[in-house]
Amino acid sequence: MNFSPQVEIQIIAAVVAVACALPGVFLVLRRMALMSDAISHSILLGIVLAFFVVEDLASPFLIIAAAITGVITVALVELLHGTGLVREDAAIGIVFPALFSGGVILISRYAGSVHLDTDAVLLGELAFAPFERLSVFGYALPKSLWVMGGILLVNLVFIMLFYKELKLATFDAGLAAALGFSPVLVHYGLMTLVSVTAVGAFDAVGSILVVALMIAPPATAYLLTDRLSYLLGLSALNGVASAITGYWLARWLDASIAGAMATMSGVFFLLAFLLAPTRGIIAIARRRVRQRWQFAQTMLTIHLLNHEGSPEAQQERRIEHLDEHLRWAPSFAERVVRYAERQGAIQSDAGDLTLTEHGRQIARDGLSMSEASPDQRSEFAVS
Amino acid sequence: MELLHNLFFDYTLRTVAQGSATLGIVSGALGTYAVLRKQSLLGDAISHAAWPGIALAFLLTGSKAPLVLVLGAAAAGWIGTLFVMGIVNTTRLKDDSALGLVLSVFFGFGLVLLTAFIQKMPNANQAGLDKFLFGQAAALVERDVKTMGSLGIIALLIMMVFWKDFKLLSFDPDFGASLGFRMRWLDVLLTTLIVIAIVLGLQTVGVVLMSAMVVAPAAAARQWTDRLGVMVLLSALFGAVAGVSGALISSSTARIPTGPTIVLCISAIVLISMTLAPNRGLIWNWIRHQRNRRQLRVEMVLDDLYALTLQHEDLEHRHSVRVLNAMSAGRGGAKRSLEELEARSWAHRVGTEWALTPKGLAEAKRLAEMRGN
Numbered sequence: 001m002n003f004s005p006q007v008e009i010q011i012i013a014a015v016v017a018v019a020c021a022l023p024g025v026f027l028v029l030r031r032m033a034l035m036s037d038a039i040s041h042s043i044l045l046g047i048v049l050a051f052f053v054v055e056d057l058a059s060p061f062l063i064i065a066a067a068i069t070g071v072i073t074v075a076l077v078e079l080l081h082g083t084g085l086v087r088e089d090a091a092i093g094i095v096f097p098a099l100f101s102g103g104v105i106l107i108s109r110y111a112g113s114v115h116l117d118t119d120a121v122l123l124g125e126l127a128f129a130p131f132e133r134l135s136v137f138g139y140a141l142p143k144s145l146w147v148m149g150g151i152l153l154v155n156l157v158f159i160m161l162f163y164k165e166l167k168l169a170t171f172d173a174g175l176a177a178a179l180g181f182s183p184v185l186v187h188y189g190l191m192t193l194v195s196v197t198a199v200g201a202f203d204a205v206g207s208i209l210v211v212a213l214m215i216a217p218p219a220t221a222y223l224l225t226d227r228l229s230y231l232l233g234l235s236a237l238n239g240v241a242s243a244i245t246g247y248w249l250a251r252w253l254d255a256s257i258a259g260a261m262a263t264m265s266g267v268f269f270l271l272a273f274l275l276a277p278t279r280g281i282i283a284i285a286r287r288r289v290r291q292r293w294q295f296a297q298t299m300l301t302i303h304l305l306n307h308e309g310s311p312e313a314q315q316e317r318r319i320e321h322l323d324e325h326l327r328w329a330p331s332f333a334e335r336v337v338r339y340a341e342r343q344g345a346i347q348s349d350a351g352d353l354t355l356t357e358h359g360r361q362i363a364r365d366g367l368s369m370s371e372a373s374p375d376q377r378s379e380f381a382v383s
Numbered sequence: 384m385e386l387l388h389n390l391f392f393d394y395t396l397r398t399v400a401q402g403s404a405t406l407g408i409v410s411g412a413l414g415t416y417a418v419l420r421k422q423s424l425l426g427d428a429i430s431h432a433a434w435p436g437i438a439l440a441f442l443l444t445g446s447k448a449p450l451v452l453v454l455g456a457a458a459a460g461w462i463g464t465l466f467v468m469g470i471v472n473t474t475r476l477k478d479d480s481a482l483g484l485v486l487s488v489f490f491g492f493g494l495v496l497l498t499a500f501i502q503k504m505p506n507a508n509q510a511g512l513d514k515f516l517f518g519q520a521a522a523l524v525e526r527d528v529k530t531m532g533s534l535g536i537i538a539l540l541i542m543m544v545f546w547k548d549f550k551l552l553s554f555d556p557d558f559g560a561s562l563g564f565r566m567r568w569l570d571v572l573l574t575t576l577i578v579i580a581i582v583l584g585l586q587t588v589g590v591v592l593m594s595a596m597v598v599a600p601a602a603a604a605r606q607w608t609d610r611l612g613v614m615v616l617l618s619a620l621f622g623a624v625a626g627v628s629g630a631l632i633s634s635s636t637a638r639i640p641t642g643p644t645i646v647l648c649i650s651a652i653v654l655i656s657m658t659l660a661p662n663r664g665l666i667w668n669w670i671r672h673q674r675n676r677r678q679l680r681v682e683m684v685l686d687d688l689y690a691l692t693l694q695h696e697d698l699e700h701r702h703s704v705r706v707l708n709a710m711s712a713g714r715g716g717a718k719r720s721l722e723e724l725e726a727r728s729w730a731h732r733v734g735t736e737w738a739l740t741p742k743g744l745a746e747a748k749r750l751a752e753m754r755g756n
Contacts, residue, residue, distance in 0.1 A: 028476070033483040034424055041591070083665060085657050089479075090423040090602045097595030098650035101643030104517065109638050208431065208591075209494075212487030219480045255499035262491020269484060279474060 005130040010247050012145050013126060013261060016201050017213050017239030019152040022159055023193045024214035025235050028222060029170050034089070035191065036214040038077065038096035039070040040198040040207035044103035046070070047199070052110070063147075063199050070195025071188065073099060126204050126257040144204050151200040158193055159232070162186070167228055205258040213239060216265035223269075223276040238268055296336040299326055301345055301363035304355045319351040395521065396634050399587075402523040402531055403626030403645060406584040409535035410593075411600035411622025413542065413580040415615045416573055418601035419553045424482050425464065425574075426597030429581045430590045431486035432463025434493035437515055437585070442500055449530040449586070452515075456582040457575075463489050464574055490590070518589030520630060520641035531583045538579045541572070542615075549573055550611055587626075588642040596622065599649040606660035621656075625649035677723070682750060684711055684720040688730060688739050689747035698744060701736035 003011070027033050046069025050062045073095060080091035134143040159166065168176040169186040176183050194214070201210045221234035246261030253260070274281050303326060307316040315321060322333040337353065340346045345359035355363070417425055433456035440455020441447060463485045470481040514522060542549065551559035552569045560566045577597070584593045604618035629645030658665050687710045691702045707717040721737055724730040729743030739747065 028480045031477045031479050033477075033479040034427075037427065037483055037486070080657075083657065085606060085663055085665075086602045087418075087421060087423065089421060090418055090598050093423045093427065093594050093598035094602060094650060094653055097592050097599075097646050101592060101595075101646040101650075104643040105639055105647070108640050109636075208487055208490045211483055212491050215480055215483040216488060219476055219484050222476060222480075223474060250495070253495065253499035254503075255495045256497075259491040259494030259498060262488050263495050266484070266488030266492065269488070273470070273474065281473060284473065 008130045008142055008145065009126055009257065010244055012130075012142060012148060012204060013243035013247055013257065014240045015145065015148045015152055016204050017217065017243040017261070018236045019148055019155055019197050020201055020210060020213035021217040021235040021239035022152075022155045022232060023190060023197055025218040025221070025228075025232050026166060026170055026190055027194065027214060028218040029228075029231075030190075033215045033219075034092055035074060035077075036194055036198065037208075037211045038073050038092050039191070039195050040202060040210040041096045042073040042099035042103075043067070043069050043195065043199050043202065044207070045099045045106070046072075048103045048106045052106075063196070066199040067192060067195040069099070070198060071192055073195075074188070074191045144200075147200050148204065151197055155193055155197060158189065162189065166190070205261065209258040209262045212262035212265050213242070216262070216269050217242060220265075220269045220272045223272045223279045238265070242268055293336070293339050296328075296332075297340045297343060297345055298362055298366040300336055300340055300353075301355060301359045302366050304346065304353060305360060305363040305367075308355065317353045319348070319353060396630065398523050398525055398528055399520045399634065399641065400627050400630040402528045402587055403520060403630045403641070404623045405528065405531045405535050405626075406587050406596065407600065407622030407624070407626030407645075407649075408619040409531075409538060409622075410580045410584055410596040411604075411618040411620070412539060412615050413577050414597035414599075414601040414622075415604065415611070415618045416549060416553055417577055417597050418605065419611075422577075423598045423602075424479075424594065425467070426577065426581055427594035428463055428467055428482040428486040429460040429578055430585060430593035432489040433457070433460040433578075433582055433585060434515065434590050435459050435489055435496055436462075436493075438493050438496040438501060442496065449527045452586075453530065453534065453582050456515075456585060457578050459489065460578040460582060461575065464578065514589075515585050516589050517591060517640060518585065518587045518593075518642035520587045520633070520645075523587065527586060531586075534579055535583055538576045542576060545569065545572065553611070588645060592642050592646045595646045595649060596625075599646075599653050600625070603649070603653045603656040606656040606663045621649065621652050625652060677720075680711070681720045681723045684717045685724060685729060685739075685743065685747050686750065687711060687717070688724075688737065689744070689751065692739050692744065692747075698741065699738060701733055701738045704735045704737060707737065 024033075024036065027036055043066040046066035047062050049069075050059070050065030053065075054061050056062075076095045076099075077088070077091045080086055080095060081088045086094065130142045132143045133140050134146050136146055165176070165181045165186055168179070168181060169183045173183045176186070197214075198207070198210045201213065205213065217238035218231065218235040220238050221231050225231050225234055242261055242265035246264040247257055249255070249264060250257040250260035272280065275283075277283060300322070303322070304317055307313045310316075316325070319333055319337055320330070322328045322336075323330055326333075328336065337346065337348055340359070341348055343358075344356055345362050347354050347356060414426065417423055436455040436457070436459025437452050438455075439459070440451050443455075444451050466485050467478065467481045470476055470484070471478050476484075548559070548564060548569050551562075551564060552566060552573060556566045556570075559569075581593050581597060584596050588596055600618040600622040601614070603621050604614045607617055608614050625645050625648040629648045630641055632648070633639040633641040633644040656664070659667075661667050684707060687707055688702065691706070692698055692700065704717065704721065707721065711717045711720070721730060721732070724743065725732060727743075728740055729746055730737050730739055
């Protein structure tokens with residue numbers, strides 16, 4: 001099992017991305033995306049403190065201590081918020097900079113000689129990952145691949161085991177509590193997961209880019225689907241895509257891999273933001289335009305239906321007349337008529353408009369819809 | 384004393400302290416609005432988003448003049464804010480996701496710019512851009528402080544000119560809109576000012592920790608007052624105090640970076656404010672809670688005595704303390720409350736037995752009527 005370092009880096013990047021995206025889905029859904037920001041910063045303090053105790057950067061104790069710090073961060077935020085003196089966002093904004101500052105000060109004061117500098121924590125460096133190897137069951141793979149693979153497995157198992165609980169607590173915390181699932185337990189379970197993932201990943205991609213990998217792929221997927229299971233799958237896929245394209249972008253520009261991965265995750269979000277089938281900007285704009293014409297067509301058919309067979313019908317169904325009764329500019333009226341003609345709702349004979357059967361149906365549907373609320377009806381009954 | 388002496392006569396320390404104080408005042412004052420408008424973490428997003436702006440400004444102009452970098456940072460911070468607003472307004476993503484997305488992606492992009500282009504420049508002139516990450520207060524020179532000071536004063540002046548408009552925007556934007564104020568425009572203006580405040584601090588505190596300087600002074604000030612004017616002043620004061628003391632502490636101890644020290648100072652101020660502030664503070668609250676509980680217990684015992692008196696139809700009939708204790712069982716006994724009643728001369732005691740005084744009877748009646756029976 002020996003891949004070239006290139007391939008290994010891409011595999012590690014993909015594993016990190018998936019491991020981050022899975023708990024990230026729940027963070028985004030539960031409106032706690034910024035907890036990842038808070039946790040990924042404050043774990044620095046845990047790592048530093050644990051390092052002072054065990055004096056070994058490779059010790060697994062560091063990961064445990066960091067994960068505990070992550071959970072403590074969440075608890076502190078809730079404690080502060082629970083006093084009722086500050087809002088939750090302000091509580092986050094106070095707690096994590098304080099803990100992070102503590103970590104930075106400790107590093108620069110006491111750990112100046114060891115390899116533990118703040119830039120590495122913040123920015124990470126994936127390119128060096130293949131150099132540090134670990135042999136388990138006879139397979140000598142990069143250490144970070146073992147670590148992140150393990151964390152990915154834990155995340156997967158946790159989400160599969162507690163899928164139902166997570167789903168319920170995320171979408172209806174009240175019902176979850178009433179049914180006897182403790183939302184608090186689910187919350188802290190999830191936060192532990194986020195902490196462990198952040199600790200494992202920050203080594204590879206740095207703390208701020210952990211945030212990118214946790215939030216951007218789920219946010220992108222959230223614009224594409226309404227099902228939790230698809231959301232998880234799409235987020236993971238999107239994470240992998242960001243990782244691989246990011247790697248090649250970084251190679252092309254000879255830039256930081258982590259930064260390029262974050263950039264690509266942003267690019268994917270931008271694409272979904274613009275192009276998503278129902279929720280993208282373009283789709284929304286097109287829907288608005290279509291609705292505008294449909295509404296105008298309904299107005300026109302109702303107007304014609306109102307006057308069908310009445311003495312003034314001859315005059316009312318002239319296209320020039322729409323200006324007066326529907327307050328449509330002549331050019332707009334002409335376009336509506338053309339649209340309605342194309343839809344087969346009316347027939348125009350040199351400016352003389354008659355309803356087709358289909359057009360009458362549109363008018364009746366429009367009227368029965370307005371039946372529901374009298375206010376709207378009076379609006380329809382202009383003329 | 385020596386510290387104080389240095390503060391005035393040591394050039395480096397004086398510059399650093401001036402810079403930190405300026406940053407504290409401006410971000411403290413403008414942060415008030417961010418906190419009141421529930422945009423505490425916007426600062427986090429803006430400061431991270433500013434990073435690629437600094438890198439781009441340097442790449443495009445090749446200059447490291449503070450004004451150029453500040454403008455680049457402000458432009459990028461602005462675009463980041465626009466993205467956040469756009470995402471929140473058009474998708475179903477909430478502001479937390481939008482903020483996290485923008486801050487991390489912009490930051491990553493900045494990192495790409497730094498590693499792909501700037502670090503490869505032949506002249507070593509790029510050194511100093513990464514100081515924006517954590518800030519490097521010690522590298523502040525008078526020119527930086529002058530830039531910070533003049534931009535800060537402009538921002539604060541604009542804040543004062545639009546004082547009542549911003550007040551309206553923060554507390555009741557719908558009402559403001561109905562009065563004919565252009566709320567959207569004011570929102571943009573206020574956000575711009577906050578962007579300026581954040582960008583000013585980047586050089587001192589750095590992108591990672593700058594958000595604390597926006598949130599913390601205002602959160603501390605909020606505990607002491609309910610008035611906007613006082614809150615802005617206090618917040619600026621707290622920011623300045625944290626800035627100066629952070630600069631002093633880090634200058635007097637070896638290898639302690641200024642930015643994180645300033646953040647720890649302001650965090651301490653928040654903690655103190657939350658604990659000690661009158662009316663809202665935790666200690667104050669606890670005392671009030673205890674007092675209310677005492678009062679409630681006293682009234683309950685008074686009520687018990689009143690009920691007994693009514694049953695016996697005799698004001699002078701005395702009731703054993705054991706009866707009263709039994710009646711208020713589960714509420715911690717009646718002894719202390721009875722003593723309190725005696726102190727208020729609402730009840731008097733004979734041995735271990737108690738009876739209402741006429742004054743106590745009147746009070747008990749009044750309370751019973753207040754409860755509506």
